[in-house]
Amino acid sequence: MRSSSGRNSGNNGGSRGAKSGGRGNNYRGAGNGRDERGQSAGRPRKTRPEERSYDVSMPSEGGRGGSGDPRKGRGDAARGGAKGGPRQSPKQQPQRGGRTAPARSREYDARTEERNRERYANKPEIKTPKTFPGAEQEGERLQKVLARAGYGSRRACEELVEQARVEVNGEIVLEQGLRVHPEKDEIRVDGLTVATQSYQFFALNKPAGVVSTMEDPDGRQCLGDYVTNRETRLFHVGRLDTETEGIILLTNHGELAHRLTHPKYGVKKTYLAAIVGPLPREVGKRLKEGVQLEDGYARADHFRVVEQTGKNYLVEVVLHEGRKHIVRRMLAEAGFPVEKLVRTAFGPITLGDQKSGWLRRLSNTEVGMLMKEVGL
Numbered sequence: 415m416r417s418s419s420g421r422n423s424g425n426n427g428g429s430r431g432a433k434s435g436g437r438g439n440n441y442r443g444a445g446n447g448r449d450e451r452g453q454s455a456g457r458p459r460k461t462r463p464e465e466r467s468y469d470v471s472m473p474s475e476g477g478r479g480g481s482g483d484p485r486k487g488r489g490d491a492a493r494g495g496a497k498g499g500p501r502q503s504p505k506q507q508p509q510r511g512g513r514t515a516p517a518r519s520r521e522y523d524a525r526t527e528e529r530n531r532e533r534y535a536n537k538p539e540i541k542t543p544k545t546f547p548g549a550e551q552e553g554e555r556l557q558k559v560l561a562r563a564g565y566g567s568r569r570a571c572e573e574l575v576e577q578a579r580v581e582v583n584g585e586i587v588l589e590q591g592l593r594v595h596p597e598k599d600e601i602r603v604d605g606l607t608v609a610t611q612s613y614q615f616f617a618l619n620k621p622a623g624v625v626s627t628m629e630d631p632d633g634r635q636c637l638g639d640y641v642t643n644r645e646t647r648l649f650h651v652g653r654l655d656t657e658t659e660g661i662i663l664l665t666n667h668g669e670l671a672h673r674l675t676h677p678k679y680g681v682k683k684t685y686l687a688a689i690v691g692p693l694p695r696e697v698g699k700r701l702k703e704g705v706q707l708e709d710g711y712a713r714a715d716h717f718r719v720v721e722q723t724g725k726n727y728l729v730e731v732v733l734h735e736g737r738k739h740i741v742r743r744m745l746a747e748a749g750f751p752v753e754k755l756v757r758t759a760f761g762p763i764t765l766g767d768q769k770s771g772w773l774r775r776l777s778n779t780e781v782g783m784l785m786k787e788v789g790l
Contacts, residue, residue, distance in 0.1 A: 553593035556580065559601065563608050565778060579604050606782025607790055609667070614648065615776040615784070616641070616664040617760075619768045626653040626662065637664065640773050651675060651760070652736055660685070660757030661765045664773075673788035674761065680734040681787055682715055684759035685741050689750040691725045697748055701731070705747045709737065712744050761787045 560571035560580070572590055574580050580587045581602040582594055594601060601608040609615075618640055620626070628638035628649060641648050641664060651663035651671045665671055673679050698717035705712060716732035727750075731741055742752045758765045762783040768774060776784075 553595050556582065556587060556592045556594050556601070557590070559594060559596050560603070560608065563778060565603060565608075574603060581605075603778075603782070605786070606779060607785040608778070609781050609785070613667045613670075613781075614665060615667070615781050616648070616773055617763055617765075617768070617776055618662050618664060618773045619765060619770050620654055620659060620662050621770045622657050622659050625656055626650060637662070640771075653738075654757060655739060655742070655755070658755045658757065659770065660755075661760050661763065661768075662757070663760055663763065663776075670785060670788065670790060673790065674784065675736055677735065679788045681761045682732050682734045682759075683736070683757055683761075685731045686720065686756045686758055687729050687731060687741060687745060687752045688754040689727050689729060689745060689752060691722070691727050691750075693719065693722075693727050693729075693750065697750070700748060701744060705744055707743055707747060712737070712740055714744065 556575065557568045557571040560566075560574065561568045565571050565574065575587050575590055575592075578586050578588065581600075582592065583600050618637065620637070623635065624639075625634050625636040627636045628641075630636040630638075637650050648664045648666050649671065651665060652675045654660060654662050663671075663674070674681050698714075701714040701717050703713065712733070712735060714731050714733050716730070718730050719727060720730050721728040731744070733740065741755060745752050756765075763776065763780055
């Protein structure tokens with residue numbers, strides 16, 4: 415009977431023999447044998463892919479891929495555009511044999527350019543078709559005009575169109591992308607005319623002592639001193655006495671300024687006057703019926719007492735006339751000389767809390783209200 419140790423040793427020996435036979439049959443061992451037989455037969459030995467070596471040395475003077483120290487350079491593969499290496503221009507890349515491509519002279523480039531110019535000189539200009547929609551149409555997109563006029567971004571102006579708040583020549587716009595002519599078409603938002611051109615509108619709270627002119631030959635302070643930094647020429651709408659304070663409009667819109675001051679359109683102005691009483695009740699009725707002045711009758715559209723402190727009264731007078739010193743002369747004719755006078759409103763534009771001497775730009779709504787007042 416054989417012992418177990420003998421069986422184990424026999425098995426181990428067989429397994430080792432199988433393993434050694436397996437190693438002799440793998441690719442590398444068989445390849446080595448074939449290569450040796452090929453060399454012995456006089457045939458050149460082929461280099462396998464895993465045995466190929468890539469040159470990473472600096473190129474020598476005789477050609478590419480020199481035998482320099484591989485630690486001193488990254489090789490032509492990196493310099494030729496591999497990852498991590500700078501790409502060289504054709505003039506810098508060495509050609510086979512160690513020679514570089516000759517650079518073209520400036521005279522050659524100049525002659526080439528001259529020939530190209532002569533070749534295409536007499537050819538007609540080709541006009542490419544306008545492919546984007548609406549390019550053949552004239553005018554300007556409505557939302558762009560509204561945005562330039564100050565109604566917000568183009569997207570906000572598109573929302574105005576979507577809400578049916580925009581009119582062009584009396585018709586409500588119901589579609590986006592409508593093209594208009596700002597100089598010819600009448601554009602309205604919420605019923606108010608849009609000033610589409612480069613018009614400017616300002617309101618100044620004129621202090622007392624300022625002359626209502628844009629220039630003063632005597633060197634006194636005038637309205638022009640408040641708008642000296644404006645690129646366009648502005649002019650005042652109407653006048654205020656030198657000692658009268660309050661709102662006065664400045665603009666470069668000639669037609670609007672003309673209509674605001676013409677008696678035909680009846681634009682009302684509101685004044686607050688400080689007078690000394692006692693004030694009889696029939697004063698207001700008399701001013702509304704009209705008082706005789708040296709240049710004709712003058713009538714107030716409205717009169718009321720705003721405040722009373724003892725004998726001191728603050729009264730409000732509204733009228734649409736614009737004659738010189740008209741409010742002072744009317745109250746003086748009624749027996750109550752004015753101590754202080756302030757204009758608080760010009761048509762729909764009110765003074766509000768605007769400080770004395772401050773200039774502010776009118777909003778689009780205010781400009782639209784002014785134009786509606788005079789039929790523009």
